[in-house]
Amino acid sequence: MIPTVSASASSSFAPLIPSISTPTHAPSLSVGKANSLSFPSSPKTSRLSPHFSSLRSPLPMRPPAAVSIEKETMETERPDTFLRESESGEVRVRFEKMIRDAQDSVCQALEAVDKVGKFKEDVWSRPGGGGGISRVLQDGAVFEKAGVNVSVVYGVMPPEAYRAARSASPDQKPGPIPFFAAGISSVLHPKNPFAPTVHFNYRYFETDAPKAPRQWWFGGGTDLTPAYIFEDDVKHFHSVQKKACDKFDPTFYPRFKQWCDDYFYIKHRGERRGLGGIFFDDLNDYDQEMLLAFATECANSVIPAYVPIVERRKDMPFNDQHKAWQQLRRGRYVEFNLVYDRGTTFGLKTGGRIESILVSLPLSARWEYDHKPEEGSEEWKLLDACINPKEWL
Amino acid sequence: MIPTVSASASSSFAPLIPSISTPTHAPSLSVGKANSLSFPSSPKTSRLSPHFSSLRSPLPMRPPAAVSIEKETMETERPDTFLRESESGEVRVRFEKMIRDAQDSVCQALEAVDKVGKFKEDVWSRPGGGGGISRVLQDGAVFEKAGVNVSVVYGVMPPEAYRAARSASPDQKPGPIPFFAAGISSVLHPKNPFAPTVHFNYRYFETDAPKAPRQWWFGGGTDLTPAYIFEDDVKHFHSVQKKACDKFDPTFYPRFKQWCDDYFYIKHRGERRGLGGIFFDDLNDYDQEMLLAFATECANSVIPAYVPIVERRKDMPFNDQHKAWQQLRRGRYVEFNLVYDRGTTFGLKTGGRIESILVSLPLSARWEYDHKPEEGSEEWKLLDACINPKEWL
Numbered sequence: 001m002i003p004t005v006s007a008s009a010s011s012s013f014a015p016l017i018p019s020i021s022t023p024t025h026a027p028s029l030s031v032g033k034a035n036s037l038s039f040p041s042s043p044k045t046s047r048l049s050p051h052f053s054s055l056r057s058p059l060p061m062r063p064p065a066a067v068s069i070e071k072e073t074m075e076t077e078r079p080d081t082f083l084r085e086s087e088s089g090e091v092r093v094r095f096e097k098m099i100r101d102a103q104d105s106v107c108q109a110l111e112a113v114d115k116v117g118k119f120k121e122d123v124w125s126r127p128g129g130g131g132g133i134s135r136v137l138q139d140g141a142v143f144e145k146a147g148v149n150v151s152v153v154y155g156v157m158p159p160e161a162y163r164a165a166r167s168a169s170p171d172q173k174p175g176p177i178p179f180f181a182a183g184i185s186s187v188l189h190p191k192n193p194f195a196p197t198v199h200f201n202y203r204y205f206e207t208d209a210p211k212a213p214r215q216w217w218f219g220g221g222t223d224l225t226p227a228y229i230f231e232d233d234v235k236h237f238h239s240v241q242k243k244a245c246d247k248f249d250p251t252f253y254p255r256f257k258q259w260c261d262d263y264f265y266i267k268h269r270g271e272r273r274g275l276g277g278i279f280f281d282d283l284n285d286y287d288q289e290m291l292l293a294f295a296t297e298c299a300n301s302v303i304p305a306y307v308p309i310v311e312r313r314k315d316m317p318f319n320d321q322h323k324a325w326q327q328l329r330r331g332r333y334v335e336f337n338l339v340y341d342r343g344t345t346f347g348l349k350t351g352g353r354i355e356s357i358l359v360s361l362p363l364s365a366r367w368e369y370d371h372k373p374e375e376g377s378e379e380w381k382l383l384d385a386c387i388n389p390k391e392w393l
Numbered sequence: 394m395i396p397t398v399s400a401s402a403s404s405s406f407a408p409l410i411p412s413i414s415t416p417t418h419a420p421s422l423s424v425g426k427a428n429s430l431s432f433p434s435s436p437k438t439s440r441l442s443p444h445f446s447s448l449r450s451p452l453p454m455r456p457p458a459a460v461s462i463e464k465e466t467m468e469t470e471r472p473d474t475f476l477r478e479s480e481s482g483e484v485r486v487r488f489e490k491m492i493r494d495a496q497d498s499v500c501q502a503l504e505a506v507d508k509v510g511k512f513k514e515d516v517w518s519r520p521g522g523g524g525g526i527s528r529v530l531q532d533g534a535v536f537e538k539a540g541v542n543v544s545v546v547y548g549v550m551p552p553e554a555y556r557a558a559r560s561a562s563p564d565q566k567p568g569p570i571p572f573f574a575a576g577i578s579s580v581l582h583p584k585n586p587f588a589p590t591v592h593f594n595y596r597y598f599e600t601d602a603p604k605a606p607r608q609w610w611f612g613g614g615t616d617l618t619p620a621y622i623f624e625d626d627v628k629h630f631h632s633v634q635k636k637a638c639d640k641f642d643p644t645f646y647p648r649f650k651q652w653c654d655d656y657f658y659i660k661h662r663g664e665r666r667g668l669g670g671i672f673f674d675d676l677n678d679y680d681q682e683m684l685l686a687f688a689t690e691c692a693n694s695v696i697p698a699y700v701p702i703v704e705r706r707k708d709m710p711f712n713d714q715h716k717a718w719q720q721l722r723r724g725r726y727v728e729f730n731l732v733y734d735r736g737t738t739f740g741l742k743t744g745g746r747i748e749s750i751l752v753s754l755p756l757s758a759r760w761e762y763d764h765k766p767e768e769g770s771e772e773w774k775l776l777d778a779c780i781n782p783k784e785w786l
Contacts, residue, residue, distance in 0.1 A: 120762075122763070136762040136763075138761065138762055145760075145762070147762070267741075267742075268741040268742075268744075268747050268750075269747065327757065331754070334727060334731070334758075335731060335751075338727070338728060338731040338732050339731050339732075339738070339741060345732070348660070348661040348732060349660075349661075351661075354661050354662065355762060355763045357661075358728075358760060359762050361724070361760040362760065363759060363760060363761065364720065364757060364758065364759045364760075365727075365757065365758055365759075365760075366756060366757045366758075367538075367751060367752075367754040367755065367756060367757075367758075368531065368756065369513075369529040369531055369538070369540070369748060369752050370515070370529075370748045
């Protein structure tokens with residue numbers, strides 16, 4: 001079943017959307033010996049159909065053999081560009097340069113904060129064009145796990161998505177719509193429970209619909225996920241986001257702050273995963289140059305928004321109870337990312353590079369049955385703010 | 394959007410399916426002060442629609458106000474039955490008695506193994522009928538987290554599911570189909586990395602379609618998830634499953650063993666979460682009495698299949714590396730349950746009792762970037778068996 005998810009689904013850490021020939025599962029590349037092990041056929045998709053079908057056929061249907069999809073190739077060197085040689089789209093070129101510069105400067109700043117941990121780099125490409133650079137700092141002095149990825153993807157959007165979107169008649173059957181996507185995405189999980197997690201992701205999309213003008217749009221955001229509230233930290237973080245927004249449009253911050261609160265919502269808990277920031281998607285009703293500059297400004301604001309906070313909190317003394325609460329909130333982070341995040345779930349379903357997609361998950365997380373923080377406690381205050389988003393400025 | 398998932402989706406730890414008037418999110422009951430906090434409106438579902446919609450409307454759509462759904466009420470005492478007073482379905486009555494007896498005997502056996510930890514019990518009911526008993530032993534001497542739940546649910550199946558299943562014309566619009574579901578579900582996560590996790594779940598469904606005879610079916614299974622392979626343990630576990638199956642039909646074990654390998658498959662990893670056991674669903678093409686006896690036999694086989702293994706392994710010495718590997722495999726367990734398990738995902742989307750659904754998650758779990766066990770190591774052997782399911786008998 002082809003998921004009818006928009007190509008703009010990659011709002012997460014996922015390396016955007018892979019070029020997919022058939023959206024079925026693919027062999028994992030994360031297994032040491034995987035390539036020489038035989039891969040199982042896909043599980044019976046028939047179990048997803050309504051149960052009545054099996055009143056007629058109670059035996060589990062045997063799955064069809066897995067269909068191969070284009071997988072990434074690991075590279076030993078970073079190429080100058082992941083764009084195709086014939087590429088002439090100027091915004092594509094400048095956007096790729098921007099995210100690669102941002103990756104360099106963010107990683108450099110984080111290594112300076114951590115002092116001990118160093119980023120490990122994996123470079124990959126796809127035979128059909130595109131690729132990515134994944135950088136991970138794991139188990140450093142300050143950071144439990146920090147991932148900063150860039151990717152450039154040439155893909156094909158399922159026709160259903162395009163048809164639904166254009167309100168075309170169901171009789172019309174346009175072919176698959178080629179698209180281009182480039183983005184930077186990052187999740188930083190510090191060790192100290194008083195130092196917050198931060199996530200950011202900025203991306204640019206283009207489509208080439210047959211007999212239609214090229215469509216393009218920008219998306220992204222930066223959001224803060226602490227386990228404990230330090231109001232000064234949250235105000236600082238939001239004020240940097242607001243400042244970046246205000247340079248372009250005074251309506252941006254209030255709109256994108258609200259959008260962020262709406263997006264990072266764990267429905268089944270009735271909570272957000274954190275205290276928000278900004279989030280936007282599908283932006284194309286502004287000047288393209290302005291939005292490129294805006295995305296650049298946002299990406300360049302991550303370090304000034306976050307580093308002063310983590311510097312203040314990274315060495316604060318804490319006890320086991322603080323750590324356990326941080327781990328519980330990390331469990332909520334896992335729930336959001338695996339259940340709701342559109343980029344992650346789309347990436348998982350369509351054979352994206354798993355290690356790049358799931359590097360957003362924390363090194364460790366915790367689930368306690370029916371945990372209820374004591375009313376009025378610091379833990380309760382955080383939870384209250386995740387249930388009832390506040391205006392921080 | 395109403396998920397067109399079969400009512401038999403509850404193959405997990407989830408307390409089956411709640412009676413739903415509107416499948417939207419509901420306030421969390423797990424938050425200490427939640428009932429007195431104001432709840433947020435639901436996030437904009439419009440973000441799930443294809444991105445093109447926002448080319449016409451770039452602003453995030455404000456969500457509609459949350460619609461109330463029937464939530465559970467916490468009870469101070471276990472009722473004799475969760476069945477409605479007018480209940481006359483004999484199999485319903487006997488199935489409820491069976492799962493409640495099984496819950497008692499499993500919990501008693503586990504407390505005897507743990508010696509220190511005791512089960513905490515939560516009893517809940519729904520105003521429209523049905524309810525459940527959740528029992529959790531957390532942070533015991535042997536068990537990190539052990540949950541054993543029973544539930545009895547009166548629900549309504551979305552008409553789409555019924556229509557699709559019956560291959561009826563799309564013009565026919567049957568009303569929602571009432572159903573009844575009762576089940577026991579359990580996940581036991583021990584502390585020692587050499588002691589395996591076990592999950593089991595047995596359930597019985599009935600539907601009352603208008604102008605159609607009552608439909609019924611059984612589902613369930615028991616599966617083993619170790620972090621390290623002790624072949625004797627796995628053989629013992631599978632042999633007890635086979636023995637239970639063989640009493641009823643010699644085809645059961647091979648079919649249900651295969652079904653289990655197919656079901657507990659983490660598509661994006663190309664791995665199973667564990668080493669299988671048995672799994673079946675939608676069974677109704679046998680004598681109803683036979684299947685009731687079979688489900689009873691399976692439920693009664695959990696303790697003989699599992700307890701000897703955990704007794705052998707619970708006190709084995711281990712080091713940090715063993716523990717870290719166990720935690721990594723627990724991460725895979727979380728991935729399966731949150732991304733693929735039909736009962737869990739359906740429960741999360743439709744407002745089931747969150748604490749009962751998610752008690753299946755381990756107390757703690759771990760994700761390392763690009764972890765690859767050394768070829769030939771014990772960790773690698775486990776992974777190999779998860780990628781290439783074996784015949785253990």
